[in-house]
Amino acid sequence: MASSSSSSLHLLSFFFTVVLAFISVSSKPPKLHAFIFPIRRDEKTHQIYTELDMGTPTNIIYTVIDLGGQFTWLDCDQYNSSTYRCWSPKCKATIGGDGASCIDCKEKPHRPGCTRNTCALSSYNPKTNMYKVGGVGEDTMRVSYTDGDVYVNDADMRRFTFGCGVKGLLSGLASAAKGVLGLGRTPISFSTQLSSAFKLVHNKFALCLPSSTEVYLGTMFVGSGPFYFINYTGDSSQLLNIKTPLVINPVGHSRPPFNSKDFSSQDYFIDVKGIKVDGKPVVSFNTSLLSMDTEGKGGTMISTMTYYTVLHSAIYKALVTEFVKEAAAKKMKKVGSVAPFGACFSSENIKNTMTGPAVPIIELVFEGNDAPWRIYGANSMVKVKKSVLCLGFVDGGSTPMTSIILGGYQLENNFLEFDLESSMVGFSSSLLLHNASCSQTRLF
Numbered sequence: 001m002a003s004s005s006s007s008s009l010h011l012l013s014f015f016f017t018v019v020l021a022f023i024s025v026s027s028k029p030p031k032l033h034a035f036i037f038p039i040r041r042d043e044k045t046h047q048i049y050t051e052l053d054m055g056t057p058t059n060i061i062y063t064v065i066d067l068g069g070q071f072t073w074l075d076c077d078q079y080n081s082s083t084y085r086c087w088s089p090k091c092k093a094t095i096g097g098d099g100a101s102c103i104d105c106k107e108k109p110h111r112p113g114c115t116r117n118t119c120a121l122s123s124y125n126p127k128t129n130m131y132k133v134g135g136v137g138e139d140t141m142r143v144s145y146t147d148g149d150v151y152v153n154d155a156d157m158r159r160f161t162f163g164c165g166v167k168g169l170l171s172g173l174a175s176a177a178k179g180v181l182g183l184g185r186t187p188i189s190f191s192t193q194l195s196s197a198f199k200l201v202h203n204k205f206a207l208c209l210p211s212s213t214e215v216y217l218g219t220m221f222v223g224s225g226p227f228y229f230i231n232y233t234g235d236s237s238q239l240l241n242i243k244t245p246l247v248i249n250p251v252g253h254s255r256p257p258f259n260s261k262d263f264s265s266q267d268y269f270i271d272v273k274g275i276k277v278d279g280k281p282v283v284s285f286n287t288s289l290l291s292m293d294t295e296g297k298g299g300t301m302i303s304t305m306t307y308y309t310v311l312h313s314a315i316y317k318a319l320v321t322e323f324v325k326e327a328a329a330k331k332m333k334k335v336g337s338v339a340p341f342g343a344c345f346s347s348e349n350i351k352n353t354m355t356g357p358a359v360p361i362i363e364l365v366f367e368g369n370d371a372p373w374r375i376y377g378a379n380s381m382v383k384v385k386k387s388v389l390c391l392g393f394v395d396g397g398s399t400p401m402t403s404i405i406l407g408g409y410q411l412e413n414n415f416l417e418f419d420l421e422s423s424m425v426g427f428s429s430s431l432l433l434h435n436a437s438c439s440q441t442r443l444f
Helices: 002-024 090-095 190-198 313-329
Strands: 034-041 048-054 059-066 073-075 120-125 130-146 152-165 179-182 204-208 218-223 242-247 268-270 272-277 300-302 309-311 344-346 362-366 373-375 381-385 388-391 393-395 404-406 415-419 424-427
Touching (some): 048 179, 073 120, 120 179, 152 190, 190 204, 190 218, 272 313, 313 393
Parallel strands (some): 059 179, 300 404, 309 393
Antiparallel strands (some): 034 048, 034 218, 048 059, 048 130, 130 152, 204 415, 242 424, 381 388
């Protein structure tokens, strides 16, 4: 893992040097349009993470991307920076701090733990459900941006607010990670802070999750399209042909403070109206599970911390039954299951296509859309042995708080855009249909 990350960083630095040299001689000045961040996938945990360029001197910090995270927190035990501030006006404005001033100490430069902050936050690890109370700090963060074309430049965000975790809070995260980057619907989430600081036209962010754990990178954009990938000649925002409203869960049950009716969830929920397999509706379950009740139970949540999509048992069993039926019609040979998957098949007579194994297509029907979002073989089947493919969905039991947690494996090589102002999310179909993939979107 270390050697792969190091190799990626060297390639990234080389490409930046070339691009910036090109900008320096260009007559067209770059205009800030959207921020760009590389996305890597950890081979062991399957978590996606990016890098932040923090402080003075530079601290390159890898952070796991948590789609519903309320804010960004870093392991501050080894964090040192001459531009670090312990006082944050955002405390009183958005977190409820008391506005008290910092108390200096003799150690220079100041660092977390050396000064008393105006307020505290509960830094949360979504993998272990652990959280620790830590101080709130601010520091300079260097970011790269594009004008929506080939021009790339750097800018400084001088007062990026983050929480301080501790080393023990990193348990269960990708080995390279020293914190968590939160993209949730809060005033101090990563994307909201950037959009507010630089006055972007819209508070949006987009994700293209890589399927590869090697040198190739996925991409996170913060800002508005058009978005251009190195392996797709058009504006990829035009591929977002399925858009559906975001749904607010009234109960924030999955993060601190747990099961609180006083705080709505900061995670991203959508309204799935139905499920199909090769165009045939899956109906042998209580479809009310797809809806969210007043207690915040049910519904569909999108997650970057869950890898394989998790389904309520009733939905899972109905989907597997229909999938196996359609697979038999395609003469797919069923074999013994391999945990945690329940339906597995011999791959010997399954053809391979540009969108992966030629298996029944799973479709999710969204609110407000006539066309469903299709999950092709590359996102539905998992190779568990040399000649065995399994349906990559997991049984979540009969009493989960959320009926469907749409995971990262099903989102790989799809392009998603979250518009926090219009409260909509856009989905592309698989980029493989366009001879492109997120694992090759090395924009840098």
